[in-house]
Amino acid sequence: MNIMCKGNMLKAVITRIDYDDLYELEKSTLKKLKKISIEHGLTINMTRELNAEEDFELNDPTILRELPNEYIKTCMCNSYFNEKLDFIVEINQFFIRIIQKVNRLTYTNYEDNHLLILLNFINEIKSEELIIRRVSIKKVDEANFKDLKIMEQYFKPEIVQQNIFGLNVNWNIPSSGASTVQNLQYKNKNINFYKKIDRVSVRERFEDRVLDNIYYKIYLEYEVYNRRIEETCDIEKSLIEINSITRELFLNSFTGKGRSVIEKGGVIGDYESNE
Known part of the structure; x- marks a missing residue:
């Protein structure tokens, strides 16, 4: 499919x-x-x-x-x-x-x-x-959400980590955010994964008013690489294989609800700036 x-x-x-x-x-x-x-x-x-x-x-x-x-x-x-x-x-x-x-x-x-x-x-x-x-x-993905709870409906808890220290965590403060760097292997391919979530305030004009809108931005980098290169390496074949892994990693980041939206060609996120 x-x-x-x-x-x-x-x-x-x-x-x-x-x-x-x-x-x-x-x-x-x-x-x-x-x-x-x-x-x-x-x-x-x-x-x-x-x-x-x-x-x-x-x-x-x-x-x-x-x-x-x-x-x-x-x-x-x-x-x-x-x-x-x-x-x-x-x-x-x-x-x-x-x-x-x-x-x-x-x-x-x-x-x-x-x-x-x-x-x-x-x-x-x-x-x-x-x-x-x-x-x-390397694939770079980004989306904006009104609330971390909405974000967690689409992304797995391991990605958002909203309650990493329990229910008393408060992310609704200026400059709150989180970042993660992971180096691992997936199906014998080397992976560099980077995630960053930021609370962002943007001044936007709505009709005759200027409002400070708060949203949460999720930024994801999926980098798949291969260092075990043979002398007879087929570059095209190698890149097609690597690209298929970036797709798998991306899809595996979502909950069932998020994956359903993706597979139907829908939009992930709450803001027009996603476009």
């Missing part, structure tokens, strides 16, 4: 492939990459310096690679994007990363909206020298 399971919660999809240092991308390769980017509507391109914190800090429990900051600062990243900045491709001598901000009206699935573009880019740099060290997909 093919389930459109984003439930209007999906906000971003990030695919990343790390490989051994290629030292430098050849000019002929860069020309081909620019041509591919234009074919996909990514008409703007620029180069930037790599950043040790933003580009190399992963949520993995073990470090993938250690590089001196002095060396990182000398390396450049080629970026291709559109005017809306809702689709960005970054390629450098260490990794390729695609960042897609999801439009719920046009997004259908990972294979059609994301994977095909990635493969077009990665195929241009594939060679015997390309040794893949890590393949990952």
